[in-house]
Amino acid sequence: MQLLKVEENGTAKLFFLSSAFWFVLGTLEGIIDATDMVIPDLFGGIPWLVFSRVRPMHTTTMIFGFVGSALLGASIYIIPAVSRTPLWNERVGKVSLWIWNISIAVGLITLDLGYSQGREYAEWIWPADIGILLAFGLIFLNCIQTAVRRNEKVMYVSSWYILAGLVYTWIIYFFGNAVWNPSKGAIYGLPDGILAWFYGHGVVGLFLTPLAVAISYYIVPRVARSPLYSHTLSLVGFWSILVIYTHIGTHHILQTPVPTWLKVLAISGSIAMIIPVMTVLVNLWLTMRGRLGLFHQDIGGKFVMAGLVWYILTCIQGPVQALPIVQRMTHLNNWVIAHSHMGVFGFSGTIALGGLYYILPRITGRPIYSTRLADVQYWLLLLGMAGFFGVLTAGGLVQGNSWLNGETVYRTLPMIHVYFSLRAAFGVLFVGAAFIGLYNVIRSIAGEPRQREIQTEKATGQTQ
Amino acid sequence: MKMTPLVLILGGLIVIAPVLLMNVITPWVTGLDEPPSDIFRTRTPIEEQGRDIYVNNGCTYCHTQYIRDFDWDIGSQRISKAGDYIAEIPHLLGTERTGPDLSQEGGEHPDDWHMAHFVNPRFVRPDSVMPSWEFLGKERLLALIAYKQSLGFKQADGRVERQKYWKAEAIGAFEAGPDKNVEWLHGHVPEPWTKLPDPYMTSVPGLERGHRVYQSFCIGCHGPIGDGMGPAQPFLYPPPLNFTILQNRGISGGILYYQIMNGITGTAMPYFKKDLESEKIWDVGNYIAVTFIGESDAGQPTRGIAVSYEPVEGPK
Numbered sequence: 102m103q104l105l106k107v108e109e110n111g112t113a114k115l116f117f118l119s120s121a122f123w124f125v126l127g128t129l130e131g132i133i134d135a136t137d138m139v140i141p142d143l144f145g146g147i148p149w150l151v152f153s154r155v156r157p158m159h160t161t162t163m164i165f166g167f168v169g170s171a172l173l174g175a176s177i178y179i180i181p182a183v184s185r186t187p188l189w190n191e192r193v194g195k196v197s198l199w200i201w202n203i204s205i206a207v208g209l210i211t212l213d214l215g216y217s218q219g220r221e222y223a224e225w226i227w228p229a230d231i232g233i234l235l236a237f238g239l240i241f242l243n244c245i246q247t248a249v250r251r252n253e254k255v256m257y258v259s260s261w262y263i264l265a266g267l268v269y270t271w272i273i274y275f276f277g278n279a280v281w282n283p284s285k286g287a288i289y290g291l292p293d294g295i296l297a298w299f300y301g302h303g304v305v306g307l308f309l310t311p312l313a314v315a316i317s318y319y320i321v322p323r324v325a326r327s328p329l330y331s332h333t334l335s336l337v338g339f340w341s342i343l344v345i346y347t348h349i350g351t352h353h354i355l356q357t358p359v360p361t362w363l364k365v366l367a368i369s370g371s372i373a374m375i376i377p378v379m380t381v382l383v384n385l386w387l388t389m390r391g392r393l394g395l396f397h398q399d400i401g402g403k404f405v406m407a408g409l410v411w412y413i414l415t416c417i418q419g420p421v422q423a424l425p426i427v428q429r430m431t432h433l434n435n436w437v438i439a440h441s442h443m444g445v446f447g448f449s450g451t452i453a454l455g456g457l458y459y460i461l462p463r464i465t466g467r468p469i470y471s472t473r474l475a476d477v478q479y480w481l482l483l484l485g486m487a488g489f490f491g492v493l494t495a496g497g498l499v500q501g502n503s504w505l506n507g508e509t510v511y512r513t514l515p516m517i518h519v520y521f522s523l524r525a526a527f528g529v530l531f532v533g534a535a536f537i538g539l540y541n542v543i544r545s546i547a548g549e550p551r552q553r554e555i556q557t558e559k560a561t562g563q564t565q
Numbered sequence: 566m567k568m569t570p571l572v573l574i575l576g577g578l579i580v581i582a583p584v585l586l587m588n589v590i591t592p593w594v595t596g597l598d599e600p601p602s603d604i605f606r607t608r609t610p611i612e613e614q615g616r617d618i619y620v621n622n623g624c625t626y627c628h629t630q631y632i633r634d635f636d637w638d639i640g641s642q643r644i645s646k647a648g649d650y651i652a653e654i655p656h657l658l659g660t661e662r663t664g665p666d667l668s669q670e671g672g673e674h675p676d677d678w679h680m681a682h683f684v685n686p687r688f689v690r691p692d693s694v695m696p697s698w699e700f701l702g703k704e705r706l707l708a709l710i711a712y713k714q715s716l717g718f719k720q721a722d723g724r725v726e727r728q729k730y731w732k733a734e735a736i737g738a739f740e741a742g743p744d745k746n747v748e749w750l751h752g753h754v755p756e757p758w759t760k761l762p763d764p765y766m767t768s769v770p771g772l773e774r775g776h777r778v779y780q781s782f783c784i785g786c787h788g789p790i791g792d793g794m795g796p797a798q799p800f801l802y803p804p805p806l807n808f809t810i811l812q813n814r815g816i817s818g819g820i821l822y823y824q825i826m827n828g829i830t831g832t833a834m835p836y837f838k839k840d841l842e843s844e845k846i847w848d849v850g851n852y853i854a855v856t857f858i859g860e861s862d863a864g865q866p867t868r869g870i871a872v873s874y875e876p877v878e879g880p881k
């Protein structure tokens with residue numbers, strides 16, 4: 102069957118293609134929502150364009166569809182690469198790919214039709230949840246079988262993060278979506294809030310983060326052409342993220358009447374997150390020390406580099422905004438939306454794109470269709486992300502300050518109108534970048550490369 | 566440390582076991598015997614149906630359902646307790662307040678206000694960014710309204726009863742004609758307010774400010790020319806007041822102020838004391854008095870010592 106065709110790295114390739122496709126859809130959903138907030142009656146009366154149905158579609162398309170697919174594609178390439186053995190089973194890989202994509206599509210379409218389980222990032226109905234769990238299971242099976250059959254004595258750091266990330270994501274997805282309760286996908290009372298945020302935080306911390314870190318560990322030493330700085334730091338970073346990140350979900354609901362001991366755990370854990378974050382970043386920085394020039398020449402390396410900068414910014418902001426005194430000002434407003442875009446898009450999304458641009462040429466055996474276009478995409482995204490962050494943070498501070506000083510929510514709406522408008526404007530950059538990316542990926546997979554660019558790339562040694 | 570698949574998977578499982586115990590199992594099990602709070606009651610079937618609509622349409626992305634000890638907006642009369650949530654599945658705590666918190670929404674407004682608001686929020690709240698929900702159809706909107714009115718449980722029930730009581734009174738007064746209606750309306754304004762003139766002077770900037778407040782808060786009901794024919798009018802009964810009928814019926818700055826500050830419970834007329842501070846209420850009241858009623862008592866001689874910013878006239 103054509104859809105399940107067995108070819109070397111075919112699964113990874115199609116995961117990248119899926120990612121580029123979902124990215125376009127995700128940005129379109131984003132711009133619809135941004136417009137809704139500026140001109141609420143623009144799509145008046147069209148149920149499937151209403152803000153609050155599109156919003157969960159936007160977040161889940163981005164997390165699972167765009168970033169998730171690219172991270173999984175990269176993982177399925179990296180595990181065999183660092184094990185020096187082909188992927189255990191490409192056909193199983195293709196099956197997991199289709200289950201993955203179909204589940205996402207089912208989740209999104211039903212959301213649009215008005216079927217939601219209501220908890221953030223766990224909105225998809227039960228059949229989609231089961232599909233996602235199945236896909237994760239199959240991908241894990243494929244990766245572990247490959248790792249067991251490795252021809253390389255040591256297991257490289259990237260594969261630790263990928264394997265652990267997959268196991269943890271499966272467990273967290275299973276519990277977080279309460280799959281034993283198909284109709285509701287939830288449990289009763291405040292414990293449901295705690296469970297939902299254990300999950301919500303796990304999605305970014307134990308799915309997106311470990312896989313993005315795995316890609317960085319794979320690409321940074323290669324682009325820098327230098328061995329990884331320290332094995333010990335890798336170990337500390339790896340085990341500490343598993344121990345700490347899993348405990349801090351309650352920092353999303355600190356102002357609700359959940360048990361105090363959980364809040365204490367979440368706040369202290371959030372501060373302790375500096376350990377896993379800094380060990381990874383120091384390890385990677387010392388690996389690339391003195392070799393930054395190489396990262397400017399490699400389009401994949403460049404994306405990863407930018408992603409790591411967003412990572413440190415996100416993870417400086419994170420512990421600070423986990424403090425109750427700070428949350429009085431920042432919780433419940435657009436400040437948090439700025440943070441989530443910097444985390445999900447700036448950090449993991451940018452690194453996922455880095456993985457895509459670094460790995461895709463190595464799968465197809467020819468350079469990407471156009472580095473120029475990828476470069477344009479890079480700048481659009483960098484500009485868009487920076488603008489987004491600035492505008493949303495400013496808007497969030499206006500909201501937070503006003504509320505704290507006694508303004509009603511309704512009174513703050515005209516105050517943030519200008520930030521909402523600017524947000525929509527920056528969103529256009531993302532939409533443009535996503536379309537450019539999709540075009541570039543399709544041409545890279547299907548078409549012949551442009552003659553002139555091959556020559557320049559050969560000259561700069563881009564495709565080693 | 567040598568990493569092998571076995572070390573990884575076993576180590577990973579050893580780490581996550583206590584995590585699950587601490588972060589999932591313990592809060593879950595201990596949460597099961599959380600006693601109901603003082604206000605808790607179970608929901609009726611139609612309220613549950615409304616809640617499902619709320620979940621499916623993602624109202625929770627713009628509305629939280631918990632009150633903190635430093636909140637000022639609607640619901641801030643009571644800080645949420647753990648026992649309020651025992652029947653919530655899924656939880657609807659929320660993470661963003663694009664719109665106000667709704668945990669005490671029941672009885673804030675009568676049903677007709679909600680209907681106008683859901684059909685198009687801008688009919689009653691001109692600056693709103695909430696989506697229009699007309700497409701849900703009347704039946705589902707009624708279920709949604711039933712759910713809204715249950716938020717706050719027993720406390721909400723009391724408020725809803727009060728709305729219903731005064732709604733019957735207000736309708737009776739409205740149907741008895743303008744004279745009786747105005748008499749009824751003003752009969753409930755406490756004594757000192759009825760006689761109180763607007764203590765400030767009428768001024769062009771003051772009227773401009775009043776106009777601005779009117780456009781952001783009142784125009785959807787009372788209409789651009791104050792005749793009560795704003796876009797929300799077809800949904801509301803008694804309909805929004807036509808200000809021109811107040812002419813020659815003993816209106817005062819104090820009555821306007823009091824009615825705007827407190828609203829008229831039972832009718833769609835909301836209170837504005839959370840949205841508007843003192844000067845804004847005087848300004849919009851005087852804007853109505855001057856522009857629509859054509860009768861203003863602003864700045865009459867009995868006004869006492871003038872505010873320091875007002876223009877100096879004569880010896881004072």
Ligand code: HEM
Nearest residue numbers: 305352353371374416419420422423432437441444445660
């Ligand atoms: C050191 C690491 C981090 C810490 C301590 C941290 C902390 C926090 C806190 C306290 C919040 C809740 C803010 C509030 O509601 O007031 C939050 C929200 C969020 N964080 Fe992080 N963060 C970290 C890194 C990340 C990363 C790496 C990502 C993405 C991959 C991320 C994605 C998000 C998202 C999506 C939200 C919004 C959730 C929502 O309310 O919908 N965070 N973070």
